[in-house]
Amino acid sequence: MPPKKTTSKAEMENEMQDIRKSLNHLTEELFKVTHQLTKLMGLFDEVKQLRDLIKEKDQTINELEMRIDQLEQYTRMEDVIITGLSVKPRSYAKAAAVGRNVSVVADIEDVQSLERQVVTFLMGKDIHLDANNIAVCHTLPRKDTKQPAIILSFVNRKYKIDLLRQGRKLKGTNVYLNEHLTKRNAEIAREARMLRRNDKIKATWTRNCKIFIQLKGSTPEQARVILIRH
Template identity: 55%
Template sequence: MPPKAEYIELKKSIDTLIEEVATVKEQQKTIMALVEQLDQTQADNLEKDKKIAILENRVADLEQYTRINDVIITGLSIKPRSYARAVTPENGGEPAELDVTSTERQVAAFMQSKDIQLDCNNIEACLPLPKRGTNGKPSVVLRFVNRKHKIALLKQGRKLKGTNVYMNDHLTKRNADIARKARELRREKKIQQAWTANCKVFIKLNGTPENTKVLVIRNIEELNEYDV
């Protein structure tokens, strides 16, 4: 091949290579732009996840706050309501039904039998809860008009020792699951103590008395680091 022809062929090869390099560079720019877009999307999603978690915590706190004046009594069997016929002057002397074995009265009678002070005038509502599963224990929820009356009742819980009846804060399912997990860790001696107070779950870590920490647990995931 003549030198001129070789030169022309070489120039074509170089021009083709230059075009391919330019194409690769454009493709590289496109890829980098997509990578940046993906990174931004991931960052946005992470930020959204954080906001969603904050909102979920607020909703959970609000749900728990609606139970702040509640006490749940577990293990106390409540008989179905029965009614007595009576004649009252208000209805013209016609028979009326009077509730003689209300849930509230049964709870009050049991508490009195255990020397536990309970003023029914401070109770806003008293409702039995359905059993959970075939082995579920009966439960009753007391809602007080004021938190101090709830606290006063819970402080007398030690008088129920040996009765298989328990009084606790009325926790949401989320907080009840946290408390259950914390108690499991305590039984396994992975933490020192676990308890609830004012509808919050507390744990005390293992260690020497001067170094042990008491933590408030808001999410069950926070307990994972101690489940080792």
């Protein structure tokens, strides 16, 4: 049996010194990692603060956009949009022939002619309308159709409501009466009509430029009416 190998004191001290060096190196590396983690945590906090700030700003922007849309919609509360009605400008050709000096008069004549055409058409469909209650009548060109939409603005909201109630008399004419919605509300109304076409809801309509839908269901709770704002 061979004799056991003995470790000298010098060898033990060398091993201990190597261990100390390794521990010191590990301590330094651990300190570097801890320092980097501290930096990362600080960056995470900054990112979180930025996200919260962006969220608050987005909410403020949304609220301001909603407020602007509400104000814009309020200015259209007395308006009715007529689509599908063919009208002819009466004085444009005459104005072009005579020259620029009568352009203002021609514009006035066009407006008066347009108003008369609209009133004559509606009254021909047994729709009661007093032209004296019309404040403004003008066209609103659209890119998706050759026939421009026509805006009737009344002196009082009750005349608009009365006209809209008679809109069912236009069934089968391809002429439609609708409230003058803002772009945002028009998009909401369009989405609601898509839901109706896809049989996802029972009905949809607008009242005072607000969009409503009625859900499908056999009970009053299931078939409730909801005001849609978004």
